[in-house]
Amino acid sequence: MSEILLQIDGKEVRAREGMTILEAAQGAGISIPTLCHHEKLEPYGACRICTVEVEVRGGTRLVVSCIYPVEKNLIVRTRSEKVDRIRKMILELLLAHAPDSFVLHDLAEEYGADKNRFEKEASFCIHCGLCVRYCAEVKKKNAVGFVDRGTRREINFIPEIASKECNICKECFPLCPTSYLQATFVLTEALAFPSSSSEIL
């Protein structure tokens, strides 16, 4: 693997070919916020909070750093007026659903996001997909998945699989930036396989 030299926030950064901007930045101690990223999982590119500005062929472009591969002499800016504006809006949009998420609170402070900007629709899930992807990619169980699409999209446990697999695993619980995942699991358990929960009790 050849080494690639690029510039992030004015700093010369060395990276290996095939790395993403996010990986290169993390390696150089430059922090870029993420919500749907997890090092054990395939890049997903859904939360868009890791959006950064790159200079390509003389023009400026916004890309997501968790996916965009490093290039020779690439110039990256992890903060700019526009980038900050986008991150602030993304946080405000998500805070309408998960107003009490600590992860979102910390970022909201950093970017000056107003958690009351949009009318609350406390569905709690921010659709980062960490649980779904962890279960599919790492555990290879597919006990939790997305249901429906668009604004109706939500996560759900598949009772037939969850009843067998989840009580001994629950590795996805700490990944959830809100408490929605646990709540969904308890609800699914109560509705679909209550006997197993009473056994534990």
Place this chain on the structure above:
Amino acid sequence: MARLNSPEELEKFRQELLSKRDPNTPCISVCAGAGCVASGANEVIAAFKAEIEKQGLQADVDTKGTGCPGFCERGPVVVIYPEEICYLQVKPEDVTEIVSQTIKEKKVVDRLVYADTTTGEKATHESDIPFYKNQERNLLGSNIKIDPKSIDDYLAIGGYSALAKVLSRMSGEEVLGEVKKSNLRGRGGGGFPTGRKWEESRNAPDEIKYVIVNADEGDPGAFMDRALLEGNPHSILEGLIIGGYAVGAHEGFIYVRQEYPLAVENVTIAIKQAEAYGLLGKNILGSGFDFTVKVHQGAGAFVCGESSALMTALEGKAGEPRPKYIHTAVKGVWDHPSVLNNVETWANVPLIINKGADWFTQFGTERSKGTKIFSLVGKINNTGLVEVPMGITLKDIIYKIGGGIPGGKRFKAVQTGGPSGGCIPEKLSDLEVGYDELTKAGSMMGSGGMIVLDEDTCMVDVARYFLDFLTDESCGKCVPCREGIRQMLKILTNITKGKGETGDIELLEELAEVAKEAALCALGKSAPNPILSTLKYFRDEYEAHIKEKRCPALSCKELIAYHIDPEKCKACMICLRKCPASAITGGKNKIHIIDQEKCTKCGTCLEACPPRFGAVHKISGEPVPAPIPEDARTIIRKSR
């Protein structure tokens, strides 16, 4: 039927077919496209067949269902050859007369030919009808000449001769060169140069490559790809095989939405026929080139028209866009180079090969070559599919071909490009239709939807409609699209309901920027376009809704009221009887009054009030005048 093993055998077979077909044999062609079928075309075809048999004319007259000629407004469309007499809105009851008059006596049935809605001028032949006369029908023209379920019909009009030419006399590079020279740009929306896309795939170092037809047409009001795939499936197949040859692919897919059952049926039949003739499969026409095609039915998600989502769906996964910064032409289906082109793009390929890039480039503008099919719908007299050379003005499409706006209403705007496009106002109606011109005007070519809007259309509501569509159709994966659309729709809905607030427009613009800049795929990035383009040209309408609680188009229900002018009301009882909400009080000689509490704003009273009275009208942005005093309501009629 034996396989055709060489271009010569194909040519010989074609000559045999033609020798058996007398061009002077009367032929009754009935459009059997989805639109005409819905208007009863199958019954008409059955009636013709029965009548021909009854008259003992089976040996002398052909009857067939053909592809869609485009004039859906007046379907079912019947064309009688060789005279090319065109009958419109034909019903089974008309069949006996057509057979006895036109087939036997060679007389025209006057009442069934085209008559201009305003001038009443008649046109007997298809080519004389203004709707057709002003088009350039390179692609759609063949539809009415062939039975889409018959490969022999396609061969009879020269079908697969481009494939034979390519396989026997051209290298893949030469084919690519011709397509590049034609400057053909993708007909699905973005307008990416087709030749460049092919070249990227051709140059990609991979043994396995794919070529794909994108027939996941989903824009509201658009049906041009359906008409091509239903009406002339072999032309798409021929284009696809040629594309496969040019890029070095041996496998092709047709991704067609399952909501198009007739297209699925016809293209599946076409593949079987082409396989039987040796035009698909191993060693096509003895050239050594192998190519197979599979049909993949989409499960009804609009987002699957987006290239990476379509490819994910082809792989058997949920159709969601992939966040990749590498073109699918280099890394697509199962990570192999995959050329994805729209139905109409593929349909152009055999024509370019047969007639040459120079022929193709004579149509169109400098940067947009060839013709484009639009589905002209909305507030327009001649609804249907129109194929026009690029560079034609919007005005010419709407007035010369479309026959103008019904009911003498004023033309307000035209929406192009579907949910990713925008609205172009009347003042820009001299705009020449082309990829860059439409984008510059804040809309886009898209796949060719063209929705005409008249003065009664509220532009805020148009934007709301498209955002509502996208709320369902976004895959929901990325935040700027899923959440941005959710909030934008909420704001727009509030505005149309009179709950708009100062700052709403600015917030819409902010949300639009985030979606445009940060969304994952083209659906999300273009989702704000309906808002941005209406804000650009009709900002005053937004402001009227928000500040004055007034809908200038008198369309938003929550912002309008129906009122009966007491000076004009003749107490005729018509509206009173028709009101489904029993909201109108009055009597035989008593001036009618609408009870605003009960009124559901359905508009029945406005339609019912005789035009000579014109007493019912809509008001917006002002209080409803107080009802006149009870004692002033009696009309004292003079005795005659």
